[in-house]
Amino acid sequence: MALSSPTVSVSEPKTGSSNNYLFPLILVTSLFFLWGMAYGLLDVLNKHFQEALKITTARSTLLQAAYFGAYFLIALPAGLFMNKFGYKKGIILGLLLYAFGAFLFYPASQQANFNFFLVALFILASGLACLETAANPYITVLGKPETSEFRLNLAQCFNGVGSFIGPVIGANLFFGDKGVAGNLDSVKMVYLVIGGVVLVIAGFFFRTHLPEIKESKLVSSEVLDKKPLFGHSNFTGSIIAQFFYVAAQVGVAALFINYCTEPGKGIDNTKAAYLLGVALILFTIGRFVGTALMKIIAPNKLLFFYAVINIFLSMIVIGDYSMISVYSLMAIFFFESIMFPTIFALGIKDLGHHTKKASSFIIMSIVGGALVPYAMGLITDKYSINYAYAIPLVCFIVVAWYGWKGYKVEH
Secondary structure, eight states: OOOOOOOOOEEEOOOOOOGGGGGHHHHHHHHHHHHHHHHHHHHHHHHHHHTTTTOOOOHHHHHHHHHHHHHHHHHHHHHHHHHHHHHHHHHHHHHHHHHHHHHHHHHHHTTTTTHHHHHHHHHHHHHHHHHHHHHHHHHHHHSGGGGGHHHHHHHHHHHHHHHHHHHHHHHTTSSSSSTTOOOOOHHHHHHHHHHHHHHHHHHHHSSSSSOOOEEOOHHHHHHHHHHGGOOOOOHHHHHHHHHHHHHHHHHHHHHHHHTTTSSSOOOOHHHHHHHHHHHHHHHHHHHHHHHHHHSSSSSHHHHHHHHHHHHHHHHHHHOOOOOHHHHHHHHHHHHHTTTTHHHHHHTTTTTGGGGHHHHHHHHGGHHHHHHHHHHHHHHHHHHHHHHHHHHHHHHHHHHHHIIIITTTOOO
């Protein structure tokens, strides 16, 4: 079923050429890389803090709770801020919060205080929530409406590149000092560098003109605009689907290293971190492949197909068939790749003046990533880590439903 994109207009130079969007697209796409790298490092920090700070698996997943809890609490205020002051100021605010949170990792490392790390990560992720609330809808409207899903998936490919680089950095630096279990010097160094880079990029945004998205009131959107936001079933369904998808994605990745280093598999922390990097390469490749496939397969159908495959792969992971299950766990990343941007793009279809607010609510649904990893950690500590992966299996069932039926726009 062919769907049209949100009816919006963008202020632009009088030439009207699509080239006017090129540099803004490149600059905004860099944001996808930045929050991808932050997320990629997060999953390695879980295992590193378990050993360096002597905490349980369940307690280490509070990192995910702080990270994705910030999305839940900050996304709506971020959307309101951008409604009033525009996307550019929202992006700059997000970058400044990102840098500030990264710099706080230094005193947290000095004190070796896990609670301090949670505060620093919450502030960092608050910045990311601002960036995602702005960048996702911004990308969908900087171009032709019929290619909005393609454009968002393409930008999200660079998110995958950043996610892959994060674990590679962690494998080399966080697990490098075998003889010093509590060494947090590498954490200080990495986040100081990240904070500096983010400040430089904030400077670029400050000095660059960005065309501002403005919701138009064209005839094609007026009929739909009479409906309240939550009267759009594709939007309400996307909140549910995005909650469960992010829950699955974060849960799968958060305990990846723990799963791989279980007795009998012969994998140590460093090798497991590299395997996580490979899994995230698969995630990135999946984004490019999925983006290409959307030229010939409807986005909702591809979403359904990928979700069904991940249901079966999750069954193999739960069965714990040694390396076969490890490879299946890695394969899940490939088929997760297109889910977030596709659910997002389908969710904001035909919302007219509701688009910015809808974006905030969909980003808020990322809170699923704050809740599920802790539940998986509890199951791991009390029973077995392979049983914990039954939770992502259920989540993928919900995603399959959205691709099959829940995405439909009711006119």
